[in-house]
Amino acid sequence: MFKSFKGLPDLPYAVAPIEQVKYQRPIIELAQELIRRPSITPSDGGCTAILANRLAVAGFTTEYVNKGAVTNLWAYRGDDNSQPSVVFSGHTDVVPPGQNAKWETAPFMPTIKDGFIIGRGASDMKGSLAAMIVATEHFVKKYPKHQGSIGFMLTSDEEGEAIDGTRHIVDSLKQRGKVIDYAIVGEPTTDKQLGDAIRIGRRGSINGKIRIQGKQGHVGYPEQLSNPIHNSSKLVHKLATKRWDMPSRYFPSTSFQLVKVHSESGAMNVTPASLEMVFNFRYSPRNSFDKIQSYVEKKAKKYGLEATFEWEHEAAPYITRRGKLRKTVQKVIQQESQLKTKLTTGGGISDGRYIKQIATQVIELGPSNKTIHQANERVSISELNKLCHLYFRILEELLIKSS
Missing domain, CATH: 3.30.70.360 (Alpha-Beta Plaits)
Known part of the structure; x- marks a missing residue:
């Protein structure tokens, strides 16, 4: 079953080693499974079905909100209107690998080398999706009767025109009067060490x-x-x-x-x-x-x-002012990684601009952005483990410890 992990190095875990080690294989498996599917915008390559099935097993109600050639998923666990609501947002689509790009490995054949998963979408953002799903699975297993609700907003139209993706999901939810308390977008935000920067808005x-x-x-x-x-x-x-x-x-x-x-x-x-x-x-x-x-x-x-x-x-520009989500994310990063995280609005634009229309607070937290959209895109396995643990801890703080 784990033939592809032969020779996987022992990875350092500076914080919460028991928690993070247990995430390792599930994250690697899921990230590899997603990367194998060439989901170039607006194609989803079957990624959403994989994630929807995992969420359904974890007790989520799943609903496809497709538009045109774009695959969109809205999934939630708990009463759709119960508070507080925590929503993870991400995209399954990737940019093309490039005709003349110098890949060391096949871009849609995920390869493990030197503690990294290499492949198109590894860091932007299939690695984050794997970390979100695994963190949520562990959370609902440990806290089956948590307060509030957990949601997932997934699309295959973020890297392209981004018209029929998250914007369409948000428009559909707005028609129902849906309001989200806390939204976490898995875009790659890390500069050097996981958690050293989070985005609290965009220009x-x-x-x-x-x-x-x-x-x-x-x-x-x-x-x-x-x-x-x-x-x-x-x-x-x-x-x-x-x-x-x-x-x-x-x-x-x-x-x-x-x-x-x-x-x-x-x-x-x-x-x-x-x-x-x-x-x-x-x-x-x-x-x-x-x-x-x-x-x-x-x-x-x-x-x-x-x-x-x-x-x-x-x-349009937006910013998430100081509130429960921002303080919680900063607190968890400080506790788990001993970092004082930088609050930024840098980089390009993201689907956060749409989510902010129905979400009180939106932050972006994800892995390194150093190789996104490049040949040999990669993500550190250790970083994904830690990211998964951070997502888990954020859910604990928002849905358990605040009760």
């Missing part, structure tokens, strides 16, 4: 596209042309160097990044007739979509650009 995200019209012409006759590339330079410089706002305790200043520039001239001695640029803003609560949009369009007009815009407000 807002704005995608934009600008098309600047010029006049095509011969490069040798600059007086007869209008080069949209040159014309755009003032605007790009202004947006890239502007101090949009001051940083706050948890949010850095708003930032602008140009991500794609495209023009067609047809020859080396011909300037383009138009230029298209795609850009992104990551913005703090001290700014807003309306203010940024208005500023950019006014500057384009001021610089004399013949420009048209397309805008997408991808996400």
